[in-house]
Amino acid sequence: EAGVTQFPSHSVIEKGQTVTLRCDPISGHDNLYWYRRVMGKEIKFLLHFVKESKQDESGMPNNRFLAERTGGTYSTLKVQPAELEDSGVYFCASSQEAYGYTFGSGTRLTVV
Amino acid sequence: DQQVKQNSPSLSVQEGRISILNCDYTNSMFDYFLWYKKYPAEGPTFLISISSIKDKNEDGRFTVFLNKSAKHLSLHIVPSQPGDSAVYFCAASKGTSYDKVIFGPGTSLSVIP
Numbered sequence: 365e366a367g368v369t370q371f372p373s374h375s376v377i378e379k380g381q382t383v384t385l386r387c388d389p390i391s392g393h394d395n396l397y398w399y400r401r402v403m404g405k406e407i408k409f410l411l412h413f414v415k416e417s418k419q420d421e422s423g424m425p426n427n428r429f430l431a432e433r434t435g436g437t438y439s440t441l442k443v444q445p446a447e448l449e450d451s452g453v454y455f456c457a458s459s460q461e462a463y464g465y466t467f468g469s470g471t472r473l474t475v476v
Numbered sequence: 477d478q479q480v481k482q483n484s485p486s487l488s489v490q491e492g493r494i495s496i497l498n499c500d501y502t503n504s505m506f507d508y509f510l511w512y513k514k515y516p517a518e519g520p521t522f523l524i525s526i527s528s529i530k531d532k533n534e535d536g537r538f539t540v541f542l543n544k545s546a547k548h549l550s551l552h553i554v555p556s557q558p559g560d561s562a563v564y565f566c567a568a569s570k571g572t573s574y575d576k577v578i579f580g581p582g583t584s585l586s587v588i589p
Contacts, residue, residue, distance in 0.1 A: 368519070397576065404485075406478065407520065407565060407579040420576055455519055465577065467519030 366390065368468035370456050376474045382444040385471045389438070389458030395419075396439050397465065398431060402452035410454075413439060425450075446475045479503045480568050480580035488586045495553040497583050499566030502547065506568040510577065511540060511551050514563045523564075524551070556587045 369388040377383050389396045398410040410429070411421040415436035424431070428447070433439040443450050453472050457465040481500045489495045501509075507528040512520035526533040526540045526549070533540050539552045553560055566580040 399579070404581070406480070406581040409576045409578065412576055423576070457519070465520075465522060467521070469517065469519050 368456055368458050368466050370454075370468035370471050372471060373469065374472045374474075376476060377446055379448055379475055380445045382442065383446055383473060385441045385443075385454050385456075385473070387439045387441070387456030387458075387468060389456070390460075390466055393458035393460045393466075394436070395459045396433060397457045397459075398439070398441055399455045399457065400452050401455065401470075402449075407455065410441075443473075446473075448475050451475045477502070478581070479506075479578050480566055482564075482566050482580040482583050484583050485581070486584040486586070488588060489556045491558055491587055491589050492555045495551075495556045495560065495585055495587065497551040497553075497564050497566070497585065499549045499551075499580055500547055501549075501566075501568050503568070503570065503578075504547070505570040506578075508569045509540070509542060509549050510567040510569070511538075512565040512567060512579070514565065514582070520565055553585075556585075558587050558589050561585055561587045 394415050396413040399407045401407045409423040412419040413433045416433050430442045453470040455470045457467045459465050479502050510525040511523040513523045514520040524535050524538045524540050526542050542549045563582040563584045565582045567577045569577045
């Protein structure tokens with residue numbers, strides 16, 4: 365089975381620009397999670413989708429971040445406008461059963 | 477505040493010896509604990525887990541111990557192998573089984589041949 369796919373793998377943008385990250389979960393996985401790791405720190409939770417609905421978005425830093433999940437399939441995470449502190453690695457994970465997270469390889473975002 | 481702590485950023489161990497990675501948590505509501513392993517340029521992969529009703533879970537060379545009264549868990553790898561060199565994240569979850577998982581900052585393990 366195909367794993368969780370994220371793209372782009374790397375993105376370098378200037379402060380103030382917009383970036384959209386995409387995640388394709390494992391087919392059939394209802395649960396989709398976004399996490400972020402900033403410079404060697406912990407992997408922090410951003411939000412959780414169940415199918416197309418946001419189950420928990422308590423980790424979203426501010427309203428510059430917008431996540432969507434179209435038809436309960438792929439998800440996008442848009443940062444607009446990007447700030448320097450948004451740099452980090454953004455991970456997406458999906459699961460169908462409890463705790464069975466499968467992570468993607470992540471998108472490394474650098475805001476300059 | 478950081479609910480899951482891994483106070484050792486790095487650890488070096490000789491091949492064949494035991495690696496012990498430690499983790500402390502602050503939230504007594506956590507009832508499920510996990511360890512993930514991460515290689516560079518890859519996402520974390522699930523390694524082993526333990527429910528709060530147990531104090532030990534073993535899977536091959538990997539054993540996780542849980543001390544609820546101390547809010548402490550540890551991961552033992554024996555014998556350590558060079559391929560075990562990676563960043564290890566301790567993680568915890570509470571409430572429903574689909575509740576978010578809270579990760580620690582990770583410990584970078586180097587196994588020296």
